[in-house]
Amino acid sequence: MTTIRDVARRAGVAPITVSRVINDSGYVSEKTRQRVEEAIAELNYVPNALSQGLRFNKTNVIALVLSDVTNPFWTTVARGTEDASSEENYSVILCNTDEDVAKQDKYTDLLLRRQVDGFLLVPVSNTIDTIRFIQQQGVSLVVLDRQMPGVSVDTVRADSEGGAYELTRYLTELGHRDIAILSGPEDVSTSTQRVAGYQRALQHAHLEVDSELISFGSFYQDSGYERTMKLLALSRPPTAIFAGNNFIAIGMMKALYESGLRIPEDMSVVGFDDLPPGLLVRPFLTVADQPAYEMGFRATKLLLERIANPGKPPHQEIVLPTRLVIRQSCRAI
Amino acid sequence: MTTIRDVARRAGVAPITVSRVINDSGYVSEKTRQRVEEAIAELNYVPNALSQGLRFNKTNVIALVLSDVTNPFWTTVARGTEDASSEENYSVILCNTDEDVAKQDKYTDLLLRRQVDGFLLVPVSNTIDTIRFIQQQGVSLVVLDRQMPGVSVDTVRADSEGGAYELTRYLTELGHRDIAILSGPEDVSTSTQRVAGYQRALQHAHLEVDSELISFGSFYQDSGYERTMKLLALSRPPTAIFAGNNFIAIGMMKALYESGLRIPEDMSVVGFDDLPPGLLVRPFLTVADQPAYEMGFRATKLLLERIANPGKPPHQEIVLPTRLVIRQSCRAI
DNA sequence: CTGTTAGCGCGTTCAT
DNA sequence: ATGAACGCGCTAACAG
Numbered sequence: 001m002t003t004i005r006d007v008a009r010r011a012g013v014a015p016i017t018v019s020r021v022i023n024d025s026g027y028v029s030e031k032t033r034q035r036v037e038e039a040i041a042e043l044n045y046v047p048n049a050l051s052q053g054l055r056f057n058k059t060n061v062i063a064l065v066l067s068d069v070t071n072p073f074w075t076t077v078a079r080g081t082e083d084a085s086s087e088e089n090y091s092v093i094l095c096n097t098d099e100d101v102a103k104q105d106k107y108t109d110l111l112l113r114r115q116v117d118g119f120l121l122v123p124v125s126n127t128i129d130t131i132r133f134i135q136q137q138g139v140s141l142v143v144l145d146r147q148m149p150g151v152s153v154d155t156v157r158a159d160s161e162g163g164a165y166e167l168t169r170y171l172t173e174l175g176h177r178d179i180a181i182l183s184g185p186e187d188v189s190t191s192t193q194r195v196a197g198y199q200r201a202l203q204h205a206h207l208e209v210d211s212e213l214i215s216f217g218s219f220y221q222d223s224g225y226e227r228t229m230k231l232l233a234l235s236r237p238p239t240a241i242f243a244g245n246n247f248i249a250i251g252m253m254k255a256l257y258e259s260g261l262r263i264p265e266d267m268s269v270v271g272f273d274d275l276p277p278g279l280l281v282r283p284f285l286t287v288a289d290q291p292a293y294e295m296g297f298r299a300t301k302l303l304l305e306r307i308a309n310p311g312k313p314p315h316q317e318i319v320l321p322t323r324l325v326i327r328q329s330c331r332a333i
Numbered sequence: 334m335t336t337i338r339d340v341a342r343r344a345g346v347a348p349i350t351v352s353r354v355i356n357d358s359g360y361v362s363e364k365t366r367q368r369v370e371e372a373i374a375e376l377n378y379v380p381n382a383l384s385q386g387l388r389f390n391k392t393n394v395i396a397l398v399l400s401d402v403t404n405p406f407w408t409t410v411a412r413g414t415e416d417a418s419s420e421e422n423y424s425v426i427l428c429n430t431d432e433d434v435a436k437q438d439k440y441t442d443l444l445l446r447r448q449v450d451g452f453l454l455v456p457v458s459n460t461i462d463t464i465r466f467i468q469q470q471g472v473s474l475v476v477l478d479r480q481m482p483g484v485s486v487d488t489v490r491a492d493s494e495g496g497a498y499e500l501t502r503y504l505t506e507l508g509h510r511d512i513a514i515l516s517g518p519e520d521v522s523t524s525t526q527r528v529a530g531y532q533r534a535l536q537h538a539h540l541e542v543d544s545e546l547i548s549f550g551s552f553y554q555d556s557g558y559e560r561t562m563k564l565l566a567l568s569r570p571p572t573a574i575f576a577g578n579n580f581i582a583i584g585m586m587k588a589l590y591e592s593g594l595r596i597p598e599d600m601s602v603v604g605f606d607d608l609p610p611g612l613l614v615r616p617f618l619t620v621a622d623q624p625a626y627e628m629g630f631r632a633t634k635l636l637l638e639r640i641a642n643p644g645k646p647p648h649q650e651i652v653l654p655t656r657l658v659i660r661q662s663c664r665a666i
Numbered sequence: 667c668t669g670t671t672a673g674c675g676c677g678t679t680c681a682t
Numbered sequence: 683a684t685g686a687a688c689g690c691g692c693t694a695a696c697a698g
Contacts, residue, residue, distance in 0.1 A: 001390075001471070001675095003674095003675055003676085004675065004676065004677095005675080005676095013684080013685090014684065014685045014686080015675090015676080015677095015685090016676090016677070016678095016684080016685060016686085017683090017684065017685075019676065019677055020677090022676095023677080025677085026683085026684090027683050027684080028683075028684085029683060029684090032683085032684085044466070044469065044470065046442070046446055046470065047446055047675090047676085048387075048446065048448060048674095048675055048676070049446040049447045049448065050383050050386045050387045050392070050447070050448050050675075050676095051674080051675035051676040051677085051690090052675085052676065052677085053383045053690095054381075054383045054384060054387060054674095054675080054676075054690050054691065055675085055676050055677050055678085055689090055690055056676095056677080057334075057690075059383070069408050069411065070405070070409075070412070072405075075403050075408065076403075078402065079403070079429075091426070091443060091447075093424070093426055094427050096412075096415065109379070110382075110424060112379045113379055113381065113382040114382045114383070114424075115381060115382065115383050133377070137377065137379065254615075257615055276609075282587075282590055334691090336690095336691055337691065337692065337693095338691080338692095346668075346669090347668070347669045348669095348691090348692080348693090349668080349669065349670085349692090349693070350667095350668065350669080351692095352692065352693055353668090353693090355692095356693080358693085358694095359667085360667050360668085361667075361668085362668090365667085365668085380691090380692085381690095381691055381692070383690090383691075383692095384674090384690080384691035384693090385691085385692060385693085386674095387674050387676095387690095387691080387692075388673085388674055388691085388692050388693050388694085389674090389692090389693080
């Protein structure tokens with residue numbers, strides 16, 4: 001490894017002079033600057049960011065801790081984060097929790113050790129302690145996607161309640177009266193808020209809320225599949241199903257397909273989150289689309305602002321609207 | 334920030350003793366160990382990985398530089414990498430090049446500064462220089478997915494030629510004589526090797542290679558769409574199309590759908606790379622499936638071995654077989 | 667078993 | 683305009 005000292009020796013100057021050239025700080029005469037730059041090029045010198053980080057007490061790295069990059073919703077969020085941060089010379093370290101508390105703990109510890117300048121966190125359910133710990137370590141933090149009651153923290157999320165209301169309303173106006181919802185984990189705010197929006201729309205339409213038609217479960221495909229099968233086995237199955245996220249929707253559609261039911265002829269369906277933009281040849285699912293890229297982008301900008309300006313206390317909650325995208329997955333009754 | 338010194342003061346010992354407790358190195362009596370651990374807990378002390386990295390000349394971080402995490406093929410590779418590295422206490426920094434030389438250069442510089450212990454690189458076409466530079470900096474490197482003639486470097490990739498041969502052979506045996514291939518960029522080894530396998534299969538079947546039916550282009554959806562449209566406009570269109578990767582396949586299917594052509598009745602199609610496992614309700618596309626997870630996993634293991642054992646020179650090339658997955662996207666002629 | 671000293675690569679402070 | 687000394691947080695090498 002070649003260090004600042006090697007370069008200095010080669011250029012016939014003191015190490016500090018090399019430092020000044022690298023960081024464009026302080027006065028360096030044009031002549032010595034050139035000599036130093038030549039030496040840098042000749043030796044292929046690469047500055048050591050660890051030392052710099054140690055010295056500046058700043059790494060220009062932020063962490064993005066989310067549940068699962070395999071989900072295209074999150075890759076889109078990640079792209080927003082990457083773009084926003086690279087604009088300001090920050091890099092992003094990405095970690096998957098898989099909704100597992102132990103993994104989240106492991107990664108936060110790791111990232112704190114690495115002295116990241118800030119956290120973008122999609123907290124696993126019931127992990128207020130993690131948030132408190134990060135805050136107590138004096139590291140900036142923005143919570144993404146989920147609401148965490150009980151702590152004061154900057155948050156950027158989409159309007160789950162509103163989106164669910166719109167979707168359900170759309171179904172009631174088509175004449176559906178038996179509408180099921182396959183939500184996510186019961187202890188995640190987005191799940192409960194989607195159910196809340198669903199219930200509000202039913203009430204608005206003067207329909208009764210049938211608890212048999214409401215279920216909570218994981219955000220993964222299998223869960224959507226199994227719960228759909230259960231719905232179909234009901235003595236009086238629903239005429240429409242609302243899937244709580246994109247993976248649940250896929251599992252649901254798979255179950256319908258295997259049961260020989262056609263969409264929308266035999267069952268109307270809607271979903272939360274759009275399916276991956278390019279991945280469907282023929283987009284047909286009506287959804288409440290979340291602005292994933294924008295969520296990542298804005299959360300990152302907010303975080304970087306906090307990092308640059310740690311004193312400003314009033315925590316913000318930014319709630320982005322969802323967009324109702326009507327396609328051909330529902331029929332009127 | 335609380336340091337090792339704060340802990341030492343609190344526990345009434347010397348800093349080095351704290352260090353020994355943290356790293357489980359050297360002798361520490363049970364009694365002092367306990368005192369130190371209490372102090373650590375009370376102060377919420379978190380070791381500074383920057384200092385450790387500086388001291389040890391080792392960060393336990395590797396870089397995964399690939400074209401695009403949006404593609405499920407790469408997220409799967411990334412999962413393999415994550416699993417393999419976390420087994421040995423390494424973390425992964427992930428970067429997207431978008432097949433852009435400038436981005437690749439930017440990231441390699443950044444990652445070298447950050448003193449990553451190793452690189453997993455999916456090189457942008459014609460960037461042997463990047464590889465040489467990393468090697469010359471004394472950082473371990475494994476090239477992923479692509480063959481880079483002209484440098485001696487460890488490589489882990491799938492058998493593009495063989496997979497393409499099998500897929501094409503499958504089509505010729507169904508009786509197809511006019512088979513088109515939509516490959517990737519002409520200067521990427523996987524693209525040319527897939528064309529090579531395709532040609533070998535045609536020759537094996539004593540079919541002429543029609544250059545009008547061979548095209549190169551980007552690995553993205555649009556490219557698959559446009560080139561399919563061109564094929565359909567030919568005076569004598571093919572009866573089967575071979576898509577060079579999963580995104581090209583999606584664009585191709587979209588073009589067929591919009592042109593009112595049914596699969597497989599009006600057109601037989603096959604693809605390289607499987608589509609995302611969960612994302613299709615009804616998997617029907619016949620493909621040469623690459624072992625994405627295993628590629629990531631094995632490449633990482635190889636890299637970590639190199640890091641642990643930098644002296645061992647003979648570079649390896651590991652070529653993993655693809656798997657022909659026959660579904661319902663082709664008909665006999 | 668514990669502590670002292672010195673140094674990893676770099677940049678701030680103060681001197682020249 | 684340039685340099686010397688010191689310290690960021692941590693640990694290897696040596697003393698005791």
